[in-house]
Structures are given as structure tokens and as C-alpha cells.
Amino acid sequence: xxxxxxxxxxxxxxxxxxxxxxxxxxxxxxxxxxxxxxxxxxxxxxxxxxxxxxxxxxxxxxxxxxxxxxxxxxxxxxxxxxxxxxxxxxxxxxxxxxxxxxxxxxxxxxxxxxxxxxxxxxxxxxxxxxxxxxxxxxxxxxxxxxxxxxxxxxxxxxxxxxxxxxxxxxxxxxxxxxxxxxxxxxxxxxxxxxxxxxxxxxxxxxxxxxxxxxxxxxxxxxxxxxxxxxxxxxxxxxxxxxxxxxxxxxxxxxxxxxxxxxxxxxxxxxxxxxxxxxxxxxxxxxxxxxxxxxxxxxxxxxxxxxxxxxxxxxxxxxxxxxxxxxxxxxxxxxxxxxxxxxxxxxxxxxxxxxxxxxxxxxxxxxxxxxxxxxxxxxxxxxxxxxxxxxxxxxxxxxxxxxxxxxxxxxxxxxxxxxxxxxxxxxxxxxxxxxxxxxxxxxxxxxxxxxxxxxxxxxxxxxxxxxxxxxxxxxxxxxxxxxxxxxxxxxxxxxxxxxxxxxxxxxxxxxxxxxxxxxxxxxxxxxxxxxx
Numbered sequence: 459x460x461x462x463x464x465x466x467x468x469x470x471x472x473x474x475x476x477x478x479x480x481x482x483x484x485x486x487x488x489x490x491x492x493x494x495x496x497x498x499x500x501x502x503x504x505x506x507x508x509x510x511x512x513x514x515x516x517x518x519x520x521x522x523x524x525x526x527x528x529x530x531x532x533x534x535x536x537x538x539x540x541x542x543x544x545x546x547x548x549x550x551x552x553x554x555x556x557x558x559x560x561x562x563x564x565x566x567x568x569x570x571x572x573x574x575x576x577x578x579x580x581x582x583x584x585x586x587x588x589x590x591x592x593x594x595x596x597x598x599x600x601x602x603x604x605x606x607x608x609x610x611x612x613x614x615x616x617x618x619x620x621x622x623x624x625x626x627x628x629x630x631x632x633x634x635x636x637x638x639x640x641x642x643x644x645x646x647x648x649x650x651x652x653x654x655x656x657x658x659x660x661x662x663x664x665x666x667x668x669x670x671x672x673x674x675x676x677x678x679x680x681x682x683x684x685x686x687x688x689x690x691x692x693x694x695x696x697x698x699x700x701x702x703x704x705x706x707x708x709x710x711x712x713x714x715x716x717x718x719x720x721x722x723x724x725x726x727x728x729x730x731x732x733x734x735x736x737x738x739x740x741x742x743x744x745x746x747x748x749x750x751x752x753x754x755x756x757x758x759x760x761x762x763x764x765x766x767x768x769x770x771x772x773x774x775x776x777x778x779x780x781x782x783x784x785x786x787x788x789x790x791x792x793x794x795x796x797x798x799x800x801x802x803x804x805x806x807x808x809x810x811x812x813x814x815x816x817x818x819x820x821x822x823x824x825x826x827x828x829x830x831x832x833x834x835x836x837x838x839x840x841x842x843x844x845x846x847x848x849x850x851x852x853x854x855x856x857x858x859x860x861x862x863x864x865x866x867x868x869x870x871x872x873x874x875x876x877x878x879x880x881x882x883x884x885x886x887x888x889x890x891x892x893x894x895x896x897x898x899x900x901x902x903x904x905x906x907x908x909x910x911x912x913x914x915x916x917x918x919x920x921x922x923x924x925x926x927x928x929x930x931x932x933x934x935x936x937x938x939x940x941x942x943x944x945x946x947x948x949x950x951x952x953x954x955x956x957x958x959x960x961x962x963x964x965x966x967x968x969x970x971x972x973x974x975x976x977x978x979x980x981x982x983x984x985x986x987x988x989x
Contacts, residue, residue, distance in 0.1 A: 507555055530542070538627065655702040679742075683731050819893040840955055880925065
């Protein structure tokens with residue numbers, strides 16, 4: 459993972475487990491050494507092998523090493539932004555090792571030394587770091603329980619950028635000192651202080667037992683400040699523990715212009731970084747999702763997306779009638795009802811940041827009985843707008859059971875004068891689908907069911923056109939007046955919408971699969987009869 463260098467070593471030139479040929483030493487860490495190796499079982503493809511250092515092979519270090527293997531193996535499969543653990547074993551002298559993907563590129567520390575980051579590149583790198591951290595914070599499964607993971611060592615050396623012809627891929631490295639958190643109490647399962655002093659949170663240095671994901675958010679804040687200015691937010695006289703603790707606990711981070719007057723950072727981004735660097739955990743963003751939302755907002759404000767053309771929409775709609783969304787659907791099923799929302803039959807949109815990118819979702823709370831009634835039934839999506847008088851649209855989702863004559867209308871106003879409203883409309887147009895998350899009133903803690911609803915090419919183009927018109931639209935009425943106008947139009951159109959659903963019904967994916975299965979069954983029956 460670092461540039462190979464020559465060093466005499468007992469492992470170089472030897473095979474591990476008759477499979478991994480060790481070629482060179484490429485790095486040293488706190489717990490072990492990392493080697494470039496070839497996987498003989500897969501045609502000699504390069505891999506990286508981390509071997510525990512013998513002089514550190516005590517019980518505590520061995521447990522940490524085993525934990526690193528376990529965490530890396532689970533998280534690497536869940537997120538493309540976390541380095542993948544491929545295998546593990548022990549050497550002939552009983553020293554544990556594990557095998558991970560070999561990364562070619564540079565770590566963030568090497569990059570920051572030679573080139574400042576543009577806002578565009580910063581946003582791209584930071585979003586990928588956040589997606590990897592979000593995956594870790596969502597947790598891994600251990601004996602039937604979900605345990606969030608705190609990395610505890612976010613720093614430039616542990617952020618790796620892979621050279622890729624299409625785009626840069628960011629990987630988070632080294633979960634060697636990560637902590638499991640119990641979901642109920644937030645207590646850590648290990649207590650000793652280990653970390654990189656310039657990037658540690660105050661509570662981490664104090665050894666608090668209630669260390670949680672907001673400690674990683676503080677370290678990310680330090681990293682973001684450095685990425686944007688080229689300098690660390692705190693200056694110390696020495697590199698001692700005490701000096702760094704005083705800095706993290708008591709020093710106020712300087713303004714961006716004080717550190718680098720040439721840097722032009724959007725105000726919203728500056729506020730985000732400063733909030734991540736808050737001394738008290740309660741003053742920071744409470745989770746990575748909040749940071750991702752701000753990054754998306756900054757991206758939207760500063761960089762206009764490319765317009766969507768008819769050709770691309772038609773290709774998307776014809777090639778893939780039902781999008782492959784199994785991964786993001788599984789992530790939806792892990793979601794919990796927000797604490798700031800009442801336990802009541804309400805609905806609201808939310809941009810979900812998944813490993814497949816940002817997806818529009820609509821969260822609805824209904825009774826368990828009502829949810830059951832509408833599963834696999836007819837559904838429809840409508841957008842109602844009067845852009846010529848105010849840039850607002852009404853997003854309507856209809857659940858319809860023709861046999862029982864039951865209808866549930868889910869609606870929400872999206873004000874495109876607001877950055878969040880613009881972003882939701884843009885993602886709907888670009889993705890062409892959204893997830894509908896059902897939460898039961900009786901058991902509101904976890905998502906009970908997910909449906910994926912698709913938009914037509916015409917709807918997607920309509921949304922794109924409204925976004926384009928939004929930049930030049932006049933506000934002839936107030937936002938409240940626009941809501942009243944759209945609601946009146948909505949009531950007029952309800953009957954027409956239901957009539958359209960009766961003629962051209964849309965069905966959920968599970969029902970769609972059942973229908974296809976029956977169709978093929980009937981097809982083979984006809985073939986058998988003809989033969």
C-alpha cells in the first residue's frame with residue numbers, strides 16, 4: 459500500500475499456507491508488518507498480507523489483531539469504501555496473519571503534501587469517507603446482536619485513494635484499534651487509550667467509557683480542516699500527550715481565512731467543519747448522515763448538475779424496468795424511525811446515502827394492519843406543480859387495492875427554493891425510482907417493509923424540466939398560497955389518478971415477480987399441450 463522498499467526480512471521469499479508468496483515489505487504498523495504478496499491460487503494476483511509482530515504477540519495484542527480481522531472481513535463486504543479482508547491464518551511459527559486487497563495509489567497524507575484539494579475533490583473524497591464510516595457505525599453482527607463500530611484512528615494515513623481511470627475510489631484502512639459499542643448503553647468493550655494524538659477527540663484522550671461514533675466525527679472534523687486549508691487546526695509546542703490534550707480540549711480552532719487567506723470555502727462547509735470540532739459531543743453532528751446531507755447541499759449550491767436528456771432517460775427506462783435495488787433495500791430495512799418525529803400516521807421524504815449512492819426515500823408510518831393490506835397491491839406516483847407562479851411541487855404516492863376499494867394517499871410538498879427540496883427532485887429525476895419505507899405504529903423502532911416505486915421516462919423528464927425552470931421562475935405568490943393552490947388541484951385530480959391506476963396499474967416488485975412466474979408457468983403449459 460506504500461511504495462515498496464528493500465529490507466531483510468525472514469518472511470520475504472516464503473509461502474504462507476502454501477498459497478501466499480511474500481515478495482516485499484511495504485509498511486509497518488503498530489501491531490504488525492504489511493507485505494506485498496502473490497496469491498498462487500488465483501494466478502499470482504497481488505495481495506497485501508499483514509503479519510502480527512512477534513515482539514507484540516501478547517494476549518491483549520492478539521485479541522486486537524483478531525478483532526481487526528473480524529471487523530475488516532464483515533465491513534469490507536458491506537462497503538466499497540473499506541479495505542477488504544480476504545483471508546486469514548497463522549504462519550509456521552504460529553504468528554497470526556490476514557490477507558487483504560492490495561491497493562495501488564496514495565494515502566491522503568501523501569496527497570496533501572504535494573497538492574491542495576479543490577472543493578470538488580474535497581466533496582468527493584469526504585463523501586466516500588463518510589459512506590465508509592456510516593457503514594461501520596451502522597454496525598456488524600456478532601452472536602445475533604448488532605454492534606456499531608467506532609474506528610478511533612481516522613487520520614490522513616488511514617485514508618487511501620486508489621488510482622482509477624474513471625474516478626478515484628477512497629478506502630478506509632486499519633480497523634486495528636476499532637471498538638465495538640453495545641447498542642443499548644453505548645459502553646465500549648475495550649478501554650485502553652490508543653490512537654493518533656493530532657486526530658483524537660477530547661473524550662477519547664480522557665478515556666471516557668461512553669465513547670461513541672461522535673468521536674470519529676471529531677477526528678473527521680480535524681481531517682476535513684486539514685484537507686481544506688492544508689494545515690492542522692491546532693498548533694502545539696511539542697508532540698506529548700498532555701500538550702495535545704490541552705489543544706483538543708481547550709484550543710479554539712482558527713477561522714479558515716486566518717490559516718490560509720487564499721482558501722475560499724463555502725460558509726455552510728465552514729460551519730460543518732467547526733461543528734464537527736466542537737469540544738462537547740452533544741454540539742457535534744450526531745451521526746454521519748447529517749454530515750452527508752450538508753455535503754450534498756454544498757455540492758448542489760456550488761455545482762450545477764448536467765441536464766438530463768431524453769435519450770438517456772429512454773435508455774434507462776427500457777433497459778431496466780425494475781431497478782436492481784436489493785442492496786439499498788436491505789439498508790432501508792435497518793433504518794429506525796427518527797427520534798424527532800412523532801409516533802403518528804405521518805410521512806416525509808428523506809435522502810438516503812447508501813453504498814450505491816444517494817437514493818430518494820419516503821418514510822410512512824401506518825398501522826400494521828394497514829401496511830399488510832397494501833403490500834403487493836397497485837401503486838402510483840404523481841407530481842403536481844404550477845412552476846409558472848411558484849417553484850413548488852406536490853409529490854403524491856398512491857396505494858390502491860381495487861378488490862377492497864381501499865386507497866391510501868401519501869403526499870408531501872417539495873419547495874424548490876429550498877436546497878433540500880431541489881436535491882430530492884434532482885435525485886428522483888436522475889435515479890428514476892424511490893424507496894417507500896413502512897413503519898408500524900405498534901412497533902415503530904425498525905422499518906417493517908420496503909417497496910421500490912419506479913418513475914416513467916416522462917415523469918423524470920418533467921422533473922428535470924421543472925428544475926431547469928426553477929432557476930428563472932417568478933414568485934408571483936407566497937409559499938403558503940402555492941401549497942393551497944396545489945392542494946386544490948390535487949383534490950380535483952384524485953379521481954383521474956385512480957382511473958389511470960385502474961387502466962394502467964403498477965405493482966410492487968414481489969407482486970411483479972409472482973406475475974412473471976405465473977406467466978412462465980402458463981407458457982410452459984401451452985408448450986406442453988402443443989407438443
